[in-house]
Amino acid sequence: MTAVVKTRPGVGHVQLQSVPEPQCGPGQVKIEVAYSGICGTDLHVYHDRFPNYPPVILGHEFSGIVAEIGPGVDSVRPGDRVTVLPASAVICGRCEYCRQGFYMFCPKRRGMGHGVNGSFTRYVVVREDQVYALPEGVSLEEGALAEPFASAVQAIEEMGEFRNGDVVLISGPGPIGLLCLLLLKSRAKVIVAGAASDSARLALAARLGADITVNVAEEDLLAVVDRQTHGRGVDVAVECAGTAESVRNCLRAAGKLGAYIQLGIAGTELTVPFDLVLYKQLRVWGSVGYSVRTWRRVMEILRQRKLNLTPLISHKLPLSRWREGFQLCETKQGVKVLLYYDEA
Ligand SMILES: [Zn+2]
Ligand SMILES: [Zn+2]
Numbered sequence: 149m150t151a152v153v154k155t156r157p158g159v160g161h162v163q164l165q166s167v168p169e170p171q172c173g174p175g176q177v178k179i180e181v182a183y184s185g186i187c188g189t190d191l192h193v194y195h196d197r198f199p200n201y202p203p204v205i206l207g208h209e210f211s212g213i214v215a216e217i218g219p220g221v222d223s224v225r226p227g228d229r230v231t232v233l234p235a236s237a238v239i240c241g242r243c244e245y246c247r248q249g250f251y252m253f254c255p256k257r258r259g260m261g262h263g264v265n266g267s268f269t270r271y272v273v274v275r276e277d278q279v280y281a282l283p284e285g286v287s288l289e290e291g292a293l294a295e296p297f298a299s300a301v302q303a304i305e306e307m308g309e310f311r312n313g314d315v316v317l318i319s320g321p322g323p324i325g326l327l328c329l330l331l332l333k334s335r336a337k338v339i340v341a342g343a344a345s346d347s348a349r350l351a352l353a354a355r356l357g358a359d360i361t362v363n364v365a366e367e368d369l370l371a372v373v374d375r376q377t378h379g380r381g382v383d384v385a386v387e388c389a390g391t392a393e394s395v396r397n398c399l400r401a402a403g404k405l406g407a408y409i410q411l412g413i414a415g416t417e418l419t420v421p422f423d424l425v426l427y428k429q430l431r432v433w434g435s436v437g438y439s440v441r442t443w444r445r446v447m448e449i450l451r452q453r454k455l456n457l458t459p460l461i462s463h464k465l466p467l468s469r470w471r472e473g474f475q476l477c478e479t480k481q482g483v484k485v486l487l488y489y490d491e492a
Contacts, residue, residue, distance in 0.1 A: 150491065151269035152470045154262075162194050163470060166204065170265070172272040177224060177279050179232065183464070184267040185209035188322065188413070193262050194474065197325050197415045200262040207268035207487070208261035211291030213281065223254050229282045231294040231359045232274050234260035234267070235437050238354040249440030264424040268467060270489045274377035280443060283451035289464070293327075293457045294446055294485055299411065300327035301449065302442045303435035309407045310336060313350045317341060317382045317401045318358075320389030320412055321349040323460055323484045326356060326412070328386055330455050333357035336383075339376060341397060343389070352483055364397065369470040374380055381406060381428075381445040388466050389413045399424040404407060407431040422445065466490035476480040 172178035184207045193206055212226040214271045224230060236251035237257035245253035260266040260274075268373055282291045301465040304310060318325045321342040324350070330336050333356070340353040343456035344365035354361050360376060362369050372383055381403025387395055390412025402408050425432055438446075449455060453479050462483040465473045468490050476482030 149270040149489075150204040150456060150467065152207065152267075152467065154200055154204050154206060156356050157196065157200075157203050158192065161198045161202065162206065164470065167269065169271055170260075171216045172216045175217045175221060175276055175478075176218040176273050177221055177230075177276055178210040178213055178218075178271055178273050179230060180271055180278070181210050181212045181267050181269065181489060183211050183419065183430060183488055184289040185262075185292050185323075185480075186470075186473050186485045186487065187296065188477070190261065191474060191477060192413070192415065198262060198413075201258065201264075204262060205265040205267070205269050205307050206261050206267035207465045208259060209292055209295040210267035210272070211288045211294070212267075213271070214279075215271065220275055223276055224281060228407075229288060229291065231262075231282055231291040232267075232272070233278045233280065233298075233438075233440075233443050236278060237264045237274065251439070254438040266432045268470065268487060280447055283447060285453055286450045287458065289461055289486060290450070292390070293323075293460060294443075294450065296323050296484075297457060298328050298438035298442050298446045298447075299435070300331060301446050302438045303386065303409050303411050303433075304328050304331040306442060307433050307435060309409065309411060309431070309433070311383075314383040315339070315377050317385045319385065319387050319394040319398050319401075321361075322344050322388060322480075323355045324389035325386070326353060326364055326413055326460055326483065327457070328380075328388065329353060329356055330457065331474050333359075337376065339373065339382070341394075343391075343393070345461055349480055349483055352459070364393070369397050370400055377403065378426060383407070384409065386411060388412050389416040392420060395420045402430055403426060405430075407433065408434055409436055411434045451463060461486055462485045464488060
């Protein structure tokens with residue numbers, strides 16, 4: 149089979165190449181990948197801005213069909229439609245975080261697509277506990293969004309910060325920001341802010357139900373926030389871009405006694421007006437990935453069919469055109485780009 153592989157450390161060194169098919173051992177499930185989304189993390193691995201362990205197959209947001217089950221597996225069967233919790237591919241299973249399902253913090257952790265082989269290929273093999281059956285009515289395309297959706301669900305539903313009637317700023321209209329918007333739009337007034345290059349994504353935010361979209365290159369975001377909140381500032385600012393400008397905007401837009409949630413990854417140190425945390429007495433949260441509890445909630449939200457994630461899918465491309473897909477994400481012309489396997 150072929151796969152998109154980071155072949156050696158450094159910037160770039162990603163190519164389509166032939167790899168051996170993985171074998172399915174005891175307690176493992178072999179999955180034929182249906183759709184695999186390109187994530188900002190894949191771009192970071194390409195540019196070597198995120199820890200990676202080459203040679204490694206990229207990709208970690210995916211759905212597929214169970215092809216084979218190893219001895220001892222009883223929760224899924226061949227033919228089942230599934231998605232996978234990819235962050236816990238390697239864990240110790242014994243530390244206090246693992247025991248609580250907070251795998252993100254396990255010191256031994258390695259995730260799929262950078263720590264171990266990922267999903268930009270035909271077959272993957274994972275542990276049974278990583279596999280989640282897709283609820284009836286959830287397409288394989290939508291199933292491939294379960295992983296980024298889980299990151300949004302942890303931030304929006306599990307930090308306990310959001311209430312009906314809130315005014316919320318989402319800064320950064322990438323897939324995670326837009327998934328946060330879907331979760332919030334029915335209960336909050338949502339302002340979505342983006343940079344000049346985000347115009348296509350801001351237009352999608354408006355179609356998805358954002359109350360106000362702001363291109364910060366053209367409009368004064370803080371003036372908009374002032375108008376929308378009668379000078380009080382937003383109840384919660386959700387940072388989803390990971391840039392200094394976005395962090396500054398969020399800290400400035402947040403109202404006194406408000407909250408700030410960090411979802412974006414900067415990958416470097418930023419210069420920001422951090423005193424505002426003190427002067428406004430903000431509650432500051434970080435949200436990284438998700439826990440097992442989050443995934444239970446994600447599956448229940450998908451089962452309820454009240455939210456539709458599919459409008460975020462802007463492109464579906466064969467794996468052999470992965471470079472084009474990466475480019476669409478890099479230039480922000482695409483929102484969520486899905487790859488599907490083809491024999492190149
Ligand atoms: Zn991702
Ligand atoms: Zn652990």
